[in-house]
Amino acid sequence: MSSNDRPTETAEVRILMVDCTRTILTAIREGLPQREIASDYRLALVSAAHDADNPDWSAINRAILDRWSMSGLEQIKRDAWKLASRCGVSMP
Numbered sequence: 001m002s003s004n005d006r007p008t009e010t011a012e013v014r015i016l017m018v019d020c021t022r023t024i025l026t027a028i029r030e031g032l033p034q035r036e037i038a039s040d041y042r043l044a045l046v047s048a049a050h051d052a053d054n055p056d057w058s059a060i061n062r063a064i065l066d067r068w069s070m071s072g073l074e075q076i077k078r079d080a081w082k083l084a085s086r087c088g089v090s091m092p
Helices: 020-029 034-049 057-067 070-085
Strands: none
Touching: 020 034, 020 057, 034 057, 034 070, 057 070
16 A cells, blocks of 8 residues: 555544643743743643643742743743644644
């Protein structure tokens, strides 16, 4: 059977995070860089959109502000939303 003869199937794989708040707060406390926090933030956005978790956004955003600043929070959110949009999650 050649590759052209194979049936085309698409399977959806979804990775969700549980206990998003604790995961992100721990990552911030451990000193992970902004790009890693943005990736975790994206997973939290996707998980919340699929009702897998209910992140405490106030606590998460406050921890980001304490560590970086308003511009750091804005950058993390921009990066996270860009990544989340690739997963079909759009800004409210």
